[in-house]
Amino acid sequence: MELRKNYFADERKDDLNEIGHSLQRSDVPNHVTGRTAFFADRTFPNLLHLKMVRSPHHHARIRSIDLSEAERHPGVVRILTSKDVPQNLYTILILIQVGPPDEHVLAEGKVRWKGEAVVAVLADSERAANEAAAKVKVDYEVLPAVFDMLEALKPGAPLVNEHHGQNYYRYDSGASRKVRFGDVEKGFAEADFVLEETYHSSPIEQAPTETTGCIVAPEGNDRFTCYTNTQAMFFTLDNASIILQMPGHKLHMVGGTAGGGFGGKVDVTVEPIAILAARLTGRPVSFIYSREEEMQISSPRAAETITIKDGVMKDGRIVARQVTGYTDAGAYSRHSPYGAQKGAAHYPGPYTIPNVWVDTWCVYTNRTPSSAMRGFGVTIADFALEVQMDKLARLIGMDPLEFRFINAYRDGDMKAHRQPTEGAALIECMQEASIAAGWPVAERFMKMSSKRREA
Amino acid sequence: MALKRGRGVAAINYPTGMNLGGDPSQALVHSTPTGAFMVTLSSVDLGQGLRQVMAQICAETIGIPTEQVTIDTADTDTGPHCMGTFASRGTHRIGNAVAQAAREARQVMLEVAAEALEVDAGDLDTDGKGMIHVKGAPQKSISVFDTALAAHFKYGRSISGRGMFLVPRSFPETETGAMKPATCYAHACTVVDVEVDDETGEVDVVSVKNVFEVGRALNPSMVEQQLVGGSWMGISHALYETTEPYYPAREHGGRDFNEYLMPGPGNLAETETIVLERPAADGPYGAKGVGEMCANPQIPAVANAIFDAVGVRIDSLPITPEKILRALKAQRAAA
């Protein structure tokens, strides 16, 4: 890696004692000796293992659950169903008032995606838990499912989630989060060319090497310590408190080093049920996702479908941009309503465009609920935006890098979501890339600055 | 049938934080009797090295060596609230809280030292190595060690500080979308060279040149870790990764690391990393959040390079050999 100190040198103090130095990481000596304590590196006597029985169907009504054979399996200590969960209906973002609650800790009446948690089996060994889970008999009536976002939005599509009433999240702004800036229709009318293209992605797994999990130990006095690899200690504590109807002071979350997260450990899917199990049995409980659960059950990055319509002038200026983005939340909200609206503010990208129109939708389908991942609400948008930029440049016969210089935002430019640009540095990145990659651009672009526009 | 070379570029910006829900983090700092400093947090280290960076921020602010700082974190019994480790917020939000707490602790430390030296606290400075001295008169000094001892056993002062960094919640305006979803923005520009086999559809990423603007590289080698690993993940996203290869069909999802594809150590692109620093006005020592943005520009740059190589646009991720071959077939049919 090379630090290019010549840029913005006047805005920086480079003579600090501790900052700006590549000091050795204090945690790595323990990483390389295997001494770093991950949550699962703790053992407890009388540990119980929790195995989740999951829906084999994408959408089904639960007619009945028969636990009799499973309960008789040697080593089984207790089996939990929805009736055991004090506040079974929840949604994680209720903590920031983004409701409604739309998901059950353990399925109640219906399952809405293949893999949904239905019954939790607790046994003395992992093996006994797995064997007993296979003996839980759930009678399902399979219902029609919908997997395609645009199909889900059509009238008559199977309703994925009754708590929403329709197959999209209803924002205070309506069916979508909106950004309206200038007049896109006027911009398209004035443009030399208009290009409309649609981009797609499919779900992506965070795939941390350490799977999601926790170990809960009763402390006595109805207080519980939960060793967890969550990315957000109090998010987990407060959601567990709501679900378990236990005051927060009864809960103690202990993290440490998580074996990677990448957004995959922000949902609260293992801790509440494990704490409940510890509370009901009085024994320590371990609930750790198998690798298969991590890959197919834990929330992935959402699939997205994004349509971008741009008006561009022959001289390279983008004069109007209209974006409709759909985020596939799967069957439940989790963090998706947040990600979709975060995307709405991002869509002009690092460019100054006078007329912008954005609608972002959060759509429900019968698939694994999606949630956060590195670049939440932005990564797929950037893919679509920057491929679109390449197409626009080629459409008007301009060098793709030079085309970006023409449109790059500068300090003081007003963004579509009404924030003035500050601390811009796109132009300098592109200048350095031009040099590093041997991709020459005209001299006037190499003289540009993010701090001001040219006279 | 041949190997075709192509080159693509992409440029991006990336928001720091998650103000659409309110974005607070807290930190507490206190000294031990012998002048070591404890930082108490509830923030989670996911491997990015949060503890090390927080120790450096605390040390710089108090004016002591980093090794004298211990980070106690991820415990809700001891650590004050943190929103969480996500949204590129750790270094920026938590770092601001730590810096504030450390400033308060430093002030008490200087007051105690001033009392011991019988001078004005405003006339004191630290040398960053464990000594506090009168500005312009380095011989008139007291160690941080002795200052902490005196605070504990002579003056009855707690050398401690509280830090709270809150970016207030932004509620988007319903009709215009006016909102402040983030604070400062990081930037990147990536140029990718690929080789596409037009017989198999396979893409070889030959080289990646990444330029990242990070605000301030608080620990350059740790920034490099993030940027290099992120660039790998970006390429992985572009060409390999999905849990549903035939989305929206649900079948054939990968269940383990044999079925879920990512580039292995034998599939690495030659990667060059260049870092610019334009300090963020509101960042701790100018830092912006960079953990997420570093994985984004490679994806469109790879897509654009593939078009440059073989003239087909794959507008859906991941860009698999199957999709490229189908597009090439359609291209030939149209010709």
Add this chain to the structure above:
Amino acid sequence: MAKVPVQLTLNGTERAEFIDGGLTLLNALRDRFGDTSPKGGCHQGTCGACSVIVDGDLKLSCLTLAETCNGAHVETTAGLAADGIQHPLQRAFLDGFAAQCGFCTPGMIMAAKALLARVPNPSRDDVVEAISGNICRCTGYEPIIQAILSAARSNSQNAA
């Protein structure tokens, strides 16, 4: 379940435990022998985080039955630092900033150690091949490859 005795030499120390029949070496090491340095990232042999060395050979401890290791010499990353002095591989991972979350690190180091025992002066291709069964999600692998090559160089310098 019937318990079976397992006696092995773990990082140079003779140990014996009664374990459940069918227990993997990974779970035996972690839960019975108290060595949590091998990690369970998949429990099905696809991630390499559980890698250990059994009688000189690199093994996935999650796919190895503990009872088959009776009498064996088992080496893990926890035993690598002799008398508190870092092994060259540990030093190289530290100095090269080759670990982030650290979950894959013990397995990577075991894979590297097995390689260097076999090939003291490995090529880059040798290193790539040696760690090709070990998943890392943080680093992008390059710093790990460089660290292993660097450890090999410092080994051969010490030998010279």
